[in-house]
Amino acid sequence: MIEIAGLTRRFGEVTAVEDLTLSVRSGECFGLLGPNGAGKTTTVRMLCSLIAPTAGTARVAGLDLMAEGAGSKIRASIGLLPENPGLYETLSPRENLAFFGELYGLSPSESRPRIDLLLDQLDLTKDRDRATATFSKGMKQKVALARALLHRPRILFLDEPTSGLDPFSARIVKDVLLALKKDGTTIFLSTHNLPEAEELCDRVGILRKKLLVVGTPRELPRRLPRRGARLRWQDGFSPDLRRLTSLEGVRSLRVEGAALFADLDEPERRIPSLVDELVRQGARITFAGEEVPSLEEAYLELIGGAA
Numbered sequence: 470m471i472e473i474a475g476l477t478r479r480f481g482e483v484t485a486v487e488d489l490t491l492s493v494r495s496g497e498c499f500g501l502l503g504p505n506g507a508g509k510t511t512t513v514r515m516l517c518s519l520i521a522p523t524a525g526t527a528r529v530a531g532l533d534l535m536a537e538g539a540g541s542k543i544r545a546s547i548g549l550l551p552e553n554p555g556l557y558e559t560l561s562p563r564e565n566l567a568f569f570g571e572l573y574g575l576s577p578s579e580s581r582p583r584i585d586l587l588l589d590q591l592d593l594t595k596d597r598d599r600a601t602a603t604f605s606k607g608m609k610q611k612v613a614l615a616r617a618l619l620h621r622p623r624i625l626f627l628d629e630p631t632s633g634l635d636p637f638s639a640r641i642v643k644d645v646l647l648a649l650k651k652d653g654t655t656i657f658l659s660t661h662n663l664p665e666a667e668e669l670c671d672r673v674g675i676l677r678k679k680l681l682v683v684g685t686p687r688e689l690p691r692r693l694p695r696r697g698a699r700l701r702w703q704d705g706f707s708p709d710l711r712r713l714t715s716l717e718g719v720r721s722l723r724v725e726g727a728a729l730f731a732d733l734d735e736p737e738r739r740i741p742s743l744v745d746e747l748v749r750q751g752a753r754i755t756f757a758g759e760e761v762p763s764l765e766e767a768y769l770e771l772i773g774g775a776a
């Protein structure tokens with residue numbers, strides 16, 4: 470659905486995106502993560518044919534970005550929630566959306582009920598006839614999302630879809646995106662919100678000018694070399710730490726009350742020997758499990774390491 474090959478964009482001396490190669494399959498939700506200035510917005514804008522790449526190309530919805538006349542066809546077949554909403558501020562949400570509906574070639578009889586439905590889903594019905602100039606940042610963001618969805622695009626690009634939204638509105642937007650995903654819409658989003666990426670995305674990529682790593686939100690943190698385990702036992706037991714530390718594969722140990730945190734080279738292999746040794750020493754184990762770093766920890770480590 471989206472095939473990116475060697476995509477590069479320079480602004481004068483600054484290289485914003487360098488040699489990005491990536492495929493996003495039909496129906497997939499892909500999340501682009503990365504620090505401020507990493508090139509996420511530049512990537513989205515290139516894929517939506519709003520700015521031209523300096524080198525490389527991409528196929529979006531079967532169209533080659535660099536082919537003659539492809540830009541307007543791509544823009545017509547995708548939905549985009551840009552970084553800044555870009556609404557006509559003197560117009561109300563309904564008027565804004567009616568205007569864009571016309572641009573997308575929808576007749577008023579098609580677009581009117583669709584607009585009202587989207588505004589209702591996004592909890593904007595009571596504000597639908599007020600000029601958007603009077604709207605808060607989050608309200609404008611939601612109108613822009615309705616605009617992106619108006620023509621039922623099969624590919625949706627979202628640049629930080631929940632930035633500036635309160636938790637309630639963010640939940641609404643995430644539910645809308647989950648429903649679209651269920652319907653088979655291909656979603657390409659950028660976000661700074663890592664729990665959101667974990668919830669929505671089938672795969673994520675961490676960009677810092679170059680694409681540093683791609684993987685599922687669950688599997689990426691497991692690639693970190695730092696792995697560990699947590700064990701707990703019933704009160705009234707003190708372990709012999711010397712013997713535990715001498716077990717193979719144990720890098721370090723820390724005891725806090727009736728719990729032990731271990732830094733291990735291969736947790737899945739070392740946890741059973743730790744449990745065996747603790748039981749031998751007389752512990753009654755109540756919990757033993759691998760400590761997998763979160764996507765946030767993985768992100769911080771990767772970005773820190775790449776600095």
Ligand SMILES: Nc1ncnc2c1ncn2[C@@H]1O[C@H](COP(=O)(O)OP(=O)(O)OP(=O)(O)O)[C@@H](O)[C@H]1O
Pocket residue numbers: 480483484485503504505506507508509510511512
């Ligand atoms: N129109 C432009 N002219 C000059 N430089 C630009 C332009 N657009 C982006 N850049 C530069 O390209 C780099 C990437 O910017 P971009 O907006 O893509 O980052 P981002 O990952 O979206 O960041 P953020 O998380 O802050 O939104 C930055 O160094 C930025 O200054």
Ligand SMILES: [Mg+2]
Pocket residue numbers: 509510511552628
């Ligand atoms: Mg950006």
